[in-house]
Amino acid sequence: MSTPPPLREIIAEYGLRADKSFGQHFLLDLNLTGKIASLCGDVSGVTIIEVGPGPGGLTRPLLALAPERLIAVEMDARFIPALEATADYYPTPFEMIEGDALKVDEAALTGGGPAVIASNLPYNVGTPLLIKWLKAEPVFWQRLVLMFQKEVAERVVAPAGAKAYGRLAILTAAVASARIVLNAPARAFTPPPKVDSAVVVIDPLPAAQRFTDLAALEVVTESAFGQRRKTLRKSLGIAAGKAGTSAETLLEAAGIDPGARAETIPPEGFFALAKAWRAARG
Missing domain, CATH: 1.10.8.100 (rRNA adenine dimethylase, C-terminal domain)
Structure with a gap:
Protein backbone atom coordinates (compact mmCIF):
# COMPACT_ATOMS: atom_id res chain seq x y z
CA MET A 1 0.00 0.00 0.00
CA SER A 2 1.53 3.33 -1.05
CA THR A 3 0.88 6.55 0.82
CA PRO A 4 -1.48 9.16 -0.63
CA PRO A 5 -0.35 12.80 -0.81
CA PRO A 6 -0.96 14.97 2.27
CA LEU A 7 -4.57 15.98 2.60
CA ARG A 8 -3.82 19.68 2.23
CA GLU A 9 -2.18 18.94 -1.12
CA ILE A 10 -5.29 17.07 -2.26
CA ILE A 11 -7.48 19.99 -1.18
CA ALA A 12 -5.27 22.43 -3.08
CA GLU A 13 -4.97 20.22 -6.16
CA TYR A 14 -8.72 19.84 -6.54
CA GLY A 15 -9.54 23.40 -5.45
CA LEU A 16 -11.76 22.27 -2.58
CA ARG A 17 -13.30 24.64 -0.09
CA ALA A 18 -15.83 24.11 2.67
CA ASP A 19 -19.36 25.15 1.73
CA LYS A 20 -21.26 26.75 4.62
CA SER A 21 -24.61 25.88 3.02
CA PHE A 22 -23.76 22.19 3.54
CA GLY A 23 -22.49 22.74 7.10
CA GLN A 24 -18.99 21.65 6.02
CA HIS A 25 -15.89 21.88 8.21
CA PHE A 26 -12.85 19.86 7.13
CA LEU A 27 -11.22 17.65 9.77
CA LEU A 28 -7.52 17.52 8.90
CA ASP A 29 -6.00 16.40 12.22
CA LEU A 30 -4.60 12.93 11.38
CA ASN A 31 -4.23 12.02 15.05
CA LEU A 32 -7.89 12.76 15.68
CA THR A 33 -9.21 11.06 12.54
CA GLY A 34 -7.14 7.99 13.39
CA LYS A 35 -8.68 7.83 16.85
CA ILE A 36 -12.18 8.18 15.41
CA ALA A 37 -11.59 5.37 12.92
CA SER A 38 -10.26 3.09 15.67
CA LEU A 39 -13.59 3.44 17.49
CA CYS A 40 -15.22 1.36 14.75
CA GLY A 41 -13.71 -1.71 16.44
CA ASP A 42 -13.11 -4.97 14.63
CA VAL A 43 -14.37 -4.41 11.09
CA SER A 44 -13.23 -7.61 9.43
CA GLY A 45 -16.13 -8.71 7.26
CA VAL A 46 -17.94 -5.43 7.96
CA THR A 47 -19.09 -2.72 5.55
CA ILE A 48 -18.25 0.77 6.77
CA ILE A 49 -20.52 3.55 5.56
CA GLU A 50 -19.07 7.06 5.77
CA VAL A 51 -21.51 9.93 5.38
CA GLY A 52 -20.25 13.30 4.19
CA PRO A 53 -16.56 12.40 3.75
CA GLY A 54 -15.68 15.77 2.18
CA PRO A 55 -12.03 15.77 1.05
CA GLY A 56 -11.35 12.47 2.86
CA GLY A 57 -9.80 13.29 6.22
CA LEU A 58 -11.60 10.41 7.95
CA THR A 59 -11.81 8.29 4.79
CA ARG A 60 -8.10 7.51 4.86
CA PRO A 61 -7.93 5.84 8.29
CA LEU A 62 -11.23 4.07 7.58
CA LEU A 63 -9.75 2.57 4.40
CA ALA A 64 -6.64 1.60 6.37
CA LEU A 65 -8.79 -0.47 8.75
CA ALA A 66 -9.30 -2.90 5.83
CA PRO A 67 -13.03 -3.50 6.24
CA GLU A 68 -14.96 -5.69 3.81
CA ARG A 69 -15.58 -2.46 1.89
CA LEU A 70 -16.06 1.24 2.43
CA ILE A 71 -19.10 3.03 1.02
CA ALA A 72 -18.90 6.82 0.98
CA VAL A 73 -22.11 8.84 0.66
CA GLU A 74 -21.41 12.40 -0.45
CA MET A 75 -23.90 15.01 -1.63
CA ASP A 76 -21.30 17.49 -2.86
CA ALA A 77 -19.98 16.26 -6.21
CA ARG A 78 -16.87 18.47 -5.95
CA PHE A 79 -15.27 15.94 -3.57
CA ILE A 80 -15.83 12.77 -5.58
CA PRO A 81 -12.71 12.90 -7.81
CA ALA A 82 -10.45 13.51 -4.81
CA LEU A 83 -12.06 10.70 -2.82
CA GLU A 84 -11.75 8.22 -5.67
CA ALA A 85 -8.12 9.20 -6.23
CA THR A 86 -7.37 8.71 -2.52
CA ALA A 87 -9.09 5.31 -2.44
CA ASP A 88 -6.78 4.10 -5.20
CA TYR A 89 -3.94 4.05 -2.67
CA TYR A 90 -5.67 1.40 -0.53
CA PRO A 91 -6.64 -2.22 -1.21
CA THR A 92 -10.02 -1.85 0.52
CA PRO A 93 -12.92 -2.03 -1.98
CA PHE A 94 -14.40 1.46 -2.25
CA GLU A 95 -17.82 2.53 -3.50
CA MET A 96 -18.84 6.13 -4.04
CA ILE A 97 -22.51 7.12 -3.73
CA GLU A 98 -23.41 10.65 -4.80
CA GLY A 99 -26.61 11.65 -3.05
CA ASP A 100 -28.45 12.93 -0.01
CA ALA A 101 -27.78 10.64 2.96
CA LEU A 102 -31.25 11.38 4.30
CA LYS A 103 -32.67 9.62 1.23
CA VAL A 104 -30.16 6.76 0.92
CA ASP A 105 -31.21 3.23 1.93
CA GLU A 106 -28.06 2.16 3.77
CA ALA A 107 -29.46 -1.24 4.68
CA ALA A 108 -29.88 -2.03 0.99
CA LEU A 109 -26.31 -0.92 0.30
CA THR A 110 -24.92 -3.45 2.78
CA GLY A 111 -26.82 -6.36 1.25
CA GLY A 112 -27.87 -7.54 4.68
CA GLY A 113 -24.34 -7.85 6.02
CA PRO A 114 -22.98 -6.18 9.18
CA ALA A 115 -22.38 -2.44 8.95
CA VAL A 116 -20.75 0.37 10.89
CA ILE A 117 -21.58 4.00 10.13
CA ALA A 118 -18.76 6.45 10.78
CA SER A 119 -19.03 10.14 10.05
CA ASN A 120 -17.95 13.65 10.82
CA LEU A 121 -21.57 14.63 10.33
CA PRO A 122 -22.44 17.89 8.59
CA TYR A 123 -23.83 20.10 11.33
CA ASN A 124 -27.07 20.86 9.52
CA VAL A 125 -28.21 17.23 9.16
CA GLY A 126 -26.63 15.43 12.11
CA THR A 127 -29.78 15.09 14.23
CA PRO A 128 -32.18 13.97 11.44
CA LEU A 129 -29.63 11.42 10.24
CA LEU A 130 -29.28 9.95 13.73
CA ILE A 131 -33.06 9.72 14.10
CA LYS A 132 -33.27 8.03 10.70
CA TRP A 133 -30.77 5.34 11.78
CA LEU A 134 -32.41 4.87 15.18
CA LYS A 135 -35.75 4.26 13.45
CA ALA A 136 -34.32 1.78 10.93
CA GLU A 137 -36.23 -1.49 11.03
CA PRO A 138 -34.60 -3.85 11.35
CA VAL A 139 -31.54 -2.23 12.94
CA PHE A 140 -28.92 -2.92 10.27
CA TRP A 141 -25.90 -1.31 11.96
CA GLN A 142 -23.73 -2.78 14.68
CA ARG A 143 -22.19 0.55 15.68
CA LEU A 144 -22.46 4.26 14.95
CA VAL A 145 -19.35 6.42 15.37
CA LEU A 146 -20.55 9.98 14.87
CA MET A 147 -19.13 13.46 15.28
CA PHE A 148 -21.70 16.07 16.35
CA GLN A 149 -21.64 19.61 17.61
CA LYS A 150 -20.83 19.16 21.30
CA GLU A 151 -24.24 20.50 22.33
CA VAL A 152 -25.98 17.88 20.17
CA ALA A 153 -23.69 15.10 21.44
CA GLU A 154 -24.67 16.00 25.00
CA ARG A 155 -28.34 15.80 24.04
CA VAL A 156 -27.81 12.28 22.68
CA VAL A 157 -26.30 10.90 25.91
CA ALA A 158 -28.04 13.04 28.56
CA PRO A 159 -29.61 11.24 31.55
CA ALA A 160 -32.95 12.25 33.09
CA GLY A 161 -32.58 15.42 35.13
CA ALA A 162 -29.74 16.83 33.03
CA LYS A 163 -30.21 20.16 31.28
CA ALA A 164 -29.65 18.53 27.86
CA TYR A 165 -32.11 15.68 28.50
CA GLY A 166 -34.97 15.50 26.04
CA ARG A 167 -36.46 13.73 23.06
CA LEU A 168 -33.17 12.82 21.40
CA ALA A 169 -31.78 11.09 24.50
CA ILE A 170 -35.02 9.13 24.96
CA LEU A 171 -35.21 8.00 21.32
CA THR A 172 -31.58 6.92 21.50
CA ALA A 173 -32.09 5.04 24.79
CA ALA A 174 -35.01 3.13 23.24
CA VAL A 175 -32.71 1.48 20.72
CA ALA A 176 -29.12 1.79 21.89
CA SER A 177 -26.54 2.75 24.47
CA ALA A 178 -24.56 5.91 23.75
CA ARG A 179 -21.46 7.53 25.18
CA ILE A 180 -19.23 10.49 24.37
CA VAL A 181 -15.69 9.22 23.83
CA LEU A 182 -13.78 12.14 22.30
CA ASN A 183 -13.95 15.92 22.31
CA ALA A 184 -12.80 17.90 19.29
CA PRO A 185 -12.05 21.60 19.73
CA ALA A 186 -13.12 24.00 17.00
CA ARG A 187 -9.47 24.63 16.09
CA ALA A 188 -9.18 21.02 14.82
CA PHE A 189 -11.34 21.96 11.82
CA THR A 190 -10.79 24.05 8.70
CA PRO A 191 -12.47 26.49 8.72
CA PRO A 192 -13.00 26.37 12.48
CA PRO A 193 -16.69 26.35 13.45
CA LYS A 194 -18.01 28.57 16.22
CA VAL A 195 -18.56 25.59 18.54
CA ASP A 196 -16.63 22.55 19.73
CA SER A 197 -17.56 19.03 18.65
CA ALA A 198 -17.64 15.58 20.22
CA VAL A 199 -17.63 11.99 19.01
CA VAL A 200 -20.41 9.69 20.20
CA VAL A 201 -20.26 5.90 20.00
CA ILE A 202 -23.71 4.28 19.78
CA ASP A 203 -24.21 0.52 20.10
CA PRO A 204 -27.61 -1.16 19.53
CA LEU A 205 -29.20 -2.88 22.49
CA PRO A 206 -30.01 -6.59 22.23
CA ALA A 207 -33.27 -6.94 20.30
CA ALA A 208 -35.20 -8.09 23.37
CA GLN A 209 -34.25 -4.91 25.25
CA ARG A 210 -35.27 -2.38 22.59
CA PHE A 211 -38.45 -0.35 22.73
CA THR A 212 -39.77 -0.68 19.22
CA ASP A 213 -42.81 1.65 19.01
Whole structure:
Protein backbone atom coordinates (compact mmCIF):
# COMPACT_ATOMS: atom_id res chain seq x y z
CA MET A 1 0.00 0.00 0.00
CA SER A 2 1.53 3.33 -1.05
CA THR A 3 0.88 6.55 0.82
CA PRO A 4 -1.48 9.16 -0.63
CA PRO A 5 -0.35 12.80 -0.81
CA PRO A 6 -0.96 14.97 2.27
CA LEU A 7 -4.57 15.98 2.60
CA ARG A 8 -3.82 19.68 2.23
CA GLU A 9 -2.18 18.94 -1.12
CA ILE A 10 -5.29 17.07 -2.26
CA ILE A 11 -7.48 19.99 -1.18
CA ALA A 12 -5.27 22.43 -3.08
CA GLU A 13 -4.97 20.22 -6.16
CA TYR A 14 -8.72 19.84 -6.54
CA GLY A 15 -9.54 23.40 -5.45
CA LEU A 16 -11.76 22.27 -2.58
CA ARG A 17 -13.30 24.64 -0.09
CA ALA A 18 -15.83 24.11 2.67
CA ASP A 19 -19.36 25.15 1.73
CA LYS A 20 -21.26 26.75 4.62
CA SER A 21 -24.61 25.88 3.02
CA PHE A 22 -23.76 22.19 3.54
CA GLY A 23 -22.49 22.74 7.10
CA GLN A 24 -18.99 21.65 6.02
CA HIS A 25 -15.89 21.88 8.21
CA PHE A 26 -12.85 19.86 7.13
CA LEU A 27 -11.22 17.65 9.77
CA LEU A 28 -7.52 17.52 8.90
CA ASP A 29 -6.00 16.40 12.22
CA LEU A 30 -4.60 12.93 11.38
CA ASN A 31 -4.23 12.02 15.05
CA LEU A 32 -7.89 12.76 15.68
CA THR A 33 -9.21 11.06 12.54
CA GLY A 34 -7.14 7.99 13.39
CA LYS A 35 -8.68 7.83 16.85
CA ILE A 36 -12.18 8.18 15.41
CA ALA A 37 -11.59 5.37 12.92
CA SER A 38 -10.26 3.09 15.67
CA LEU A 39 -13.59 3.44 17.49
CA CYS A 40 -15.22 1.36 14.75
CA GLY A 41 -13.71 -1.71 16.44
CA ASP A 42 -13.11 -4.97 14.63
CA VAL A 43 -14.37 -4.41 11.09
CA SER A 44 -13.23 -7.61 9.43
CA GLY A 45 -16.13 -8.71 7.26
CA VAL A 46 -17.94 -5.43 7.96
CA THR A 47 -19.09 -2.72 5.55
CA ILE A 48 -18.25 0.77 6.77
CA ILE A 49 -20.52 3.55 5.56
CA GLU A 50 -19.07 7.06 5.77
CA VAL A 51 -21.51 9.93 5.38
CA GLY A 52 -20.25 13.30 4.19
CA PRO A 53 -16.56 12.40 3.75
CA GLY A 54 -15.68 15.77 2.18
CA PRO A 55 -12.03 15.77 1.05
CA GLY A 56 -11.35 12.47 2.86
CA GLY A 57 -9.80 13.29 6.22
CA LEU A 58 -11.60 10.41 7.95
CA THR A 59 -11.81 8.29 4.79
CA ARG A 60 -8.10 7.51 4.86
CA PRO A 61 -7.93 5.84 8.29
CA LEU A 62 -11.23 4.07 7.58
CA LEU A 63 -9.75 2.57 4.40
CA ALA A 64 -6.64 1.60 6.37
CA LEU A 65 -8.79 -0.47 8.75
CA ALA A 66 -9.30 -2.90 5.83
CA PRO A 67 -13.03 -3.50 6.24
CA GLU A 68 -14.96 -5.69 3.81
CA ARG A 69 -15.58 -2.46 1.89
CA LEU A 70 -16.06 1.24 2.43
CA ILE A 71 -19.10 3.03 1.02
CA ALA A 72 -18.90 6.82 0.98
CA VAL A 73 -22.11 8.84 0.66
CA GLU A 74 -21.41 12.40 -0.45
CA MET A 75 -23.90 15.01 -1.63
CA ASP A 76 -21.30 17.49 -2.86
CA ALA A 77 -19.98 16.26 -6.21
CA ARG A 78 -16.87 18.47 -5.95
CA PHE A 79 -15.27 15.94 -3.57
CA ILE A 80 -15.83 12.77 -5.58
CA PRO A 81 -12.71 12.90 -7.81
CA ALA A 82 -10.45 13.51 -4.81
CA LEU A 83 -12.06 10.70 -2.82
CA GLU A 84 -11.75 8.22 -5.67
CA ALA A 85 -8.12 9.20 -6.23
CA THR A 86 -7.37 8.71 -2.52
CA ALA A 87 -9.09 5.31 -2.44
CA ASP A 88 -6.78 4.10 -5.20
CA TYR A 89 -3.94 4.05 -2.67
CA TYR A 90 -5.67 1.40 -0.53
CA PRO A 91 -6.64 -2.22 -1.21
CA THR A 92 -10.02 -1.85 0.52
CA PRO A 93 -12.92 -2.03 -1.98
CA PHE A 94 -14.40 1.46 -2.25
CA GLU A 95 -17.82 2.53 -3.50
CA MET A 96 -18.84 6.13 -4.04
CA ILE A 97 -22.51 7.12 -3.73
CA GLU A 98 -23.41 10.65 -4.80
CA GLY A 99 -26.61 11.65 -3.05
CA ASP A 100 -28.45 12.93 -0.01
CA ALA A 101 -27.78 10.64 2.96
CA LEU A 102 -31.25 11.38 4.30
CA LYS A 103 -32.67 9.62 1.23
CA VAL A 104 -30.16 6.76 0.92
CA ASP A 105 -31.21 3.23 1.93
CA GLU A 106 -28.06 2.16 3.77
CA ALA A 107 -29.46 -1.24 4.68
CA ALA A 108 -29.88 -2.03 0.99
CA LEU A 109 -26.31 -0.92 0.30
CA THR A 110 -24.92 -3.45 2.78
CA GLY A 111 -26.82 -6.36 1.25
CA GLY A 112 -27.87 -7.54 4.68
CA GLY A 113 -24.34 -7.85 6.02
CA PRO A 114 -22.98 -6.18 9.18
CA ALA A 115 -22.38 -2.44 8.95
CA VAL A 116 -20.75 0.37 10.89
CA ILE A 117 -21.58 4.00 10.13
CA ALA A 118 -18.76 6.45 10.78
CA SER A 119 -19.03 10.14 10.05
CA ASN A 120 -17.95 13.65 10.82
CA LEU A 121 -21.57 14.63 10.33
CA PRO A 122 -22.44 17.89 8.59
CA TYR A 123 -23.83 20.10 11.33
CA ASN A 124 -27.07 20.86 9.52
CA VAL A 125 -28.21 17.23 9.16
CA GLY A 126 -26.63 15.43 12.11
CA THR A 127 -29.78 15.09 14.23
CA PRO A 128 -32.18 13.97 11.44
CA LEU A 129 -29.63 11.42 10.24
CA LEU A 130 -29.28 9.95 13.73
CA ILE A 131 -33.06 9.72 14.10
CA LYS A 132 -33.27 8.03 10.70
CA TRP A 133 -30.77 5.34 11.78
CA LEU A 134 -32.41 4.87 15.18
CA LYS A 135 -35.75 4.26 13.45
CA ALA A 136 -34.32 1.78 10.93
CA GLU A 137 -36.23 -1.49 11.03
CA PRO A 138 -34.60 -3.85 11.35
CA VAL A 139 -31.54 -2.23 12.94
CA PHE A 140 -28.92 -2.92 10.27
CA TRP A 141 -25.90 -1.31 11.96
CA GLN A 142 -23.73 -2.78 14.68
CA ARG A 143 -22.19 0.55 15.68
CA LEU A 144 -22.46 4.26 14.95
CA VAL A 145 -19.35 6.42 15.37
CA LEU A 146 -20.55 9.98 14.87
CA MET A 147 -19.13 13.46 15.28
CA PHE A 148 -21.70 16.07 16.35
CA GLN A 149 -21.64 19.61 17.61
CA LYS A 150 -20.83 19.16 21.30
CA GLU A 151 -24.24 20.50 22.33
CA VAL A 152 -25.98 17.88 20.17
CA ALA A 153 -23.69 15.10 21.44
CA GLU A 154 -24.67 16.00 25.00
CA ARG A 155 -28.34 15.80 24.04
CA VAL A 156 -27.81 12.28 22.68
CA VAL A 157 -26.30 10.90 25.91
CA ALA A 158 -28.04 13.04 28.56
CA PRO A 159 -29.61 11.24 31.55
CA ALA A 160 -32.95 12.25 33.09
CA GLY A 161 -32.58 15.42 35.13
CA ALA A 162 -29.74 16.83 33.03
CA LYS A 163 -30.21 20.16 31.28
CA ALA A 164 -29.65 18.53 27.86
CA TYR A 165 -32.11 15.68 28.50
CA GLY A 166 -34.97 15.50 26.04
CA ARG A 167 -36.46 13.73 23.06
CA LEU A 168 -33.17 12.82 21.40
CA ALA A 169 -31.78 11.09 24.50
CA ILE A 170 -35.02 9.13 24.96
CA LEU A 171 -35.21 8.00 21.32
CA THR A 172 -31.58 6.92 21.50
CA ALA A 173 -32.09 5.04 24.79
CA ALA A 174 -35.01 3.13 23.24
CA VAL A 175 -32.71 1.48 20.72
CA ALA A 176 -29.12 1.79 21.89
CA SER A 177 -26.54 2.75 24.47
CA ALA A 178 -24.56 5.91 23.75
CA ARG A 179 -21.46 7.53 25.18
CA ILE A 180 -19.23 10.49 24.37
CA VAL A 181 -15.69 9.22 23.83
CA LEU A 182 -13.78 12.14 22.30
CA ASN A 183 -13.95 15.92 22.31
CA ALA A 184 -12.80 17.90 19.29
CA PRO A 185 -12.05 21.60 19.73
CA ALA A 186 -13.12 24.00 17.00
CA ARG A 187 -9.47 24.63 16.09
CA ALA A 188 -9.18 21.02 14.82
CA PHE A 189 -11.34 21.96 11.82
CA THR A 190 -10.79 24.05 8.70
CA PRO A 191 -12.47 26.49 8.72
CA PRO A 192 -13.00 26.37 12.48
CA PRO A 193 -16.69 26.35 13.45
CA LYS A 194 -18.01 28.57 16.22
CA VAL A 195 -18.56 25.59 18.54
CA ASP A 196 -16.63 22.55 19.73
CA SER A 197 -17.56 19.03 18.65
CA ALA A 198 -17.64 15.58 20.22
CA VAL A 199 -17.63 11.99 19.01
CA VAL A 200 -20.41 9.69 20.20
CA VAL A 201 -20.26 5.90 20.00
CA ILE A 202 -23.71 4.28 19.78
CA ASP A 203 -24.21 0.52 20.10
CA PRO A 204 -27.61 -1.16 19.53
CA LEU A 205 -29.20 -2.88 22.49
CA PRO A 206 -30.01 -6.59 22.23
CA ALA A 207 -33.27 -6.94 20.30
CA ALA A 208 -35.20 -8.09 23.37
CA GLN A 209 -34.25 -4.91 25.25
CA ARG A 210 -35.27 -2.38 22.59
CA PHE A 211 -38.45 -0.35 22.73
CA THR A 212 -39.77 -0.68 19.22
CA ASP A 213 -42.81 1.65 19.01
CA LEU A 214 -40.80 4.74 18.19
CA ALA A 215 -43.75 6.36 16.41
CA ALA A 216 -45.72 6.45 19.68
CA LEU A 217 -42.61 7.48 21.59
CA GLU A 218 -42.11 10.45 19.26
CA VAL A 219 -45.71 11.58 19.82
CA VAL A 220 -45.54 11.57 23.61
CA THR A 221 -42.04 13.05 23.85
CA GLU A 222 -42.86 15.82 21.38
CA SER A 223 -45.88 16.74 23.45
CA ALA A 224 -44.12 16.39 26.83
CA PHE A 225 -41.04 18.40 25.91
CA GLY A 226 -42.90 20.93 23.79
CA GLN A 227 -43.75 22.77 27.00
CA ARG A 228 -40.87 21.84 29.30
CA ARG A 229 -41.80 24.23 32.09
CA LYS A 230 -45.27 22.77 32.50
CA THR A 231 -46.21 19.64 34.38
CA LEU A 232 -47.00 16.53 32.38
CA ARG A 233 -50.65 16.93 33.27
CA LYS A 234 -50.65 20.03 31.06
CA SER A 235 -47.91 19.37 28.53
CA LEU A 236 -49.29 15.97 27.48
CA GLY A 237 -52.60 17.45 26.38
CA ILE A 238 -51.73 17.40 22.67
CA ALA A 239 -50.65 13.75 22.70
CA ALA A 240 -53.66 12.76 24.79
CA GLY A 241 -56.00 14.51 22.36
CA LYS A 242 -54.57 12.49 19.47
CA ALA A 243 -55.44 9.30 21.37
CA GLY A 244 -58.91 10.52 22.36
CA THR A 245 -58.16 10.45 26.07
CA SER A 246 -56.86 12.69 28.87
CA ALA A 247 -53.32 13.31 30.05
CA GLU A 248 -54.28 12.12 33.53
CA THR A 249 -55.52 8.80 32.14
CA LEU A 250 -52.29 8.24 30.19
CA LEU A 251 -50.11 9.15 33.16
CA GLU A 252 -52.06 6.92 35.51
CA ALA A 253 -51.72 3.99 33.11
CA ALA A 254 -47.97 4.61 32.90
CA GLY A 255 -47.57 4.99 36.66
CA ILE A 256 -46.26 8.57 36.40
CA ASP A 257 -47.06 11.46 38.74
CA PRO A 258 -49.16 14.00 36.76
CA GLY A 259 -47.39 16.78 38.67
CA ALA A 260 -43.96 15.77 37.40
CA ARG A 261 -42.12 17.56 34.61
CA ALA A 262 -40.81 15.81 31.51
CA GLU A 263 -37.11 16.28 32.27
CA THR A 264 -37.41 14.27 35.51
CA ILE A 265 -38.85 11.13 33.90
CA PRO A 266 -36.34 8.46 32.80
CA PRO A 267 -36.62 6.85 29.37
CA GLU A 268 -38.41 3.80 30.83
CA GLY A 269 -41.19 6.10 32.02
CA PHE A 270 -41.67 7.41 28.50
CA PHE A 271 -41.69 3.88 27.11
CA ALA A 272 -44.56 3.10 29.50
CA LEU A 273 -46.28 6.32 28.48
CA ALA A 274 -45.93 5.44 24.78
CA LYS A 275 -47.46 2.02 25.46
CA ALA A 276 -50.37 3.68 27.28
CA TRP A 277 -50.85 6.13 24.40
CA ARG A 278 -50.85 3.29 21.85
CA ALA A 279 -53.36 1.30 23.90
CA ALA A 280 -55.65 4.34 24.25
CA ARG A 281 -55.53 5.06 20.57
CA GLY A 282 -56.25 1.44 19.69
